[in-house]
Amino acid sequence: MRIGERRPVRAARPELIAPTGRLRAAWLEAHGEWGPGVHEDGFGLLETDDVESPAGFEAWMVRLASEAGCCTYRWIVDGGQVLGGIALRHESHKGVARAGHIGFGIRPSARRRGLAAWALGRMLAEAKALGMDRVLVVCEVGNIASAKTIESQCGVPAKPNVADESAWRYWIRL
Template sequence: MPELIAPTARLHAAWLEARDDWGPGVHEDGFGLRPSDEVDSPDGFASWVARLADETGRVRCTYRWIVEGDQVLGGIALRHELNDFVLRAGHIGYGIRPSARRRGLATWALGRMLDEASVLGLDRVLIVCEVDNAASAKTIERHGGIREDAREHDTMRRYWIKIGEPSA
C-alpha cells in the first residue's frame, strides 16, 4: 500500500535506486532536486533533505515522497503561493519512476496533495505538464483540471483545478 511521507535521509539508498530508474540528469519532477544538489554521499543527501524540510527560497513548498515499504516510487511537491515561478511551473509537480508507472500512483498522490492545498486555504491550483505527456494530462483531468487556452509556441499544457470540486 503506497503512502506519502516527508523526505527522509533514511531512504538514501532507495532514493538513489529510484533516480537510477529515471536515468541520468535532474528531471525527477516533484523532488525539488537542483543541479547543484549533491545527493550521492550520505552527508550531501542529508543536507538536501534538510533543505527540502526548510524550503524558504523562491517558494514555500511541501514535498512528499510516494513510498511503498522502503521503496521510493515517486515524488510530489505543492508550492504554497501563486507567483511568477508558480505561473511557469505550477503549484503541484510530480513524477513517478518509470518502473512504477501505470499503477495509478500519480492520480492517488495528486488527490492527497489537493487535500493539502485545501488545508492551506488555496481555492484553486495550477498544474502544468508537457504537451506530449498524455498520461500526466489524463491524471490532471481526472481531478477536474480545466485546460487553459494554448499559448503561442507553448510546450506545456496548463490546467487549473478548483479545490473542493468533485473529481471525475
Template sequence: MPELIAPTIRLHSAWLEARAEWGPGLHEDGFGLGPSDEVDSPDGFAAWVALRADESGLKAVESGRGCTYRWIVEGDRVHGGIALRHGFNDYVLQFGHIGYGIRPSSRRRGLATWALGQMLDEARVLGLEKVLIVCEADNVASTKTIELNGGMLEGIRDTDSGAVRRYWIKI
C-alpha cells in the same frame, strides 16, 4: 498500500535507486532536485533533505513561498515524488503549484492520480482555492492524471522548452 511521506534520510539508497532508474538529468519533478544539489553522499543527501524540510516549514508556509515535498513510497521503495508549491509567484505561474514524477517501473498503477488527490487535500489545508498544474503538451499520462482530479484546461502555450498544457483545479 502507498503513502506520502516527508523526505527522509532513512530512504537514501532507495531514493538513489529511483533516481538511477530515470537516468541523468533533473526531470524527476516532485523531488525539488536542483542542478547544484549533491545527493550521492550521505552528508550531501542529509543537507538536501534538510533544505526540503525548511521549505515545508511553518515560516515558509506563512510566507506563501514555501513548498511541501512528499515522496510516494510503499515500504522501503520510493516510487516518485510530488511537490506542492505555495502561493502565486513567477515560478508557480510558469511551472504550476504541483509537480510530480513517477519512476518508470512504477508507472501505470494510478500512483500519480492518487498522490495528486492527496496533495489537493494539503492545498485545501493551506487555504488555496485553486491550483495550477502544468505538463508537457504530449504527456498523455499526466494529462489523464490531472483531468481525473478535476483539471480544467486553460490552454496550451509554447515555452522555451516546448509546448505545455496548463490546467486549473478548484479546491
C-alpha cells in the same frame, strides 16, 4: 507456482511521507531509474544538488526542509520503496508561475498503477487545507499520461494556454 501461472498482485498501500534520509538508498534506486539529469518533478531536485554523496544528500534534505513554508514535498513510498514524489508549491513559491502549484513524478517501473492520481488527490486536499481555492498543474507537452492524470482530478486546460510550447497548463478548482 506453475509455469505460465501469474503471481498474485499485492495490493498497494502507498503512503505520502516527508523526505527522509532514512530512505536514501531507496531514493537513489528510484533516481537511477530516471537516468542522469534533473527530471523527477515532485522531488525539488536542482541541478546544483549533489544527491550521490551522503553529505550532498543530507544538504538536499536540509534545503527541502527549509522550504516548508512555501512548498510541501512528499515521497510516494510503499514497502520501503520510493515510487515517486510530489510537491505542492504554495502561493508564495517563486516557481508557481513556471512549474505550477503541483509537480509529480513516478519512477518508470511504478507507472500505470494509478499512483500519480492517488498522490495528486491527496495533495489537492492539502492545498485546500492551506486555503487555496484552485491550483495550477503543469506537464510537458506530449506527456499524455500526466495530462490524463491531471484531467482525472478535474483538471481543465488553462484558457488561454500560455504561449509556452514546452508545457500544458491545467487549473483544478478545490
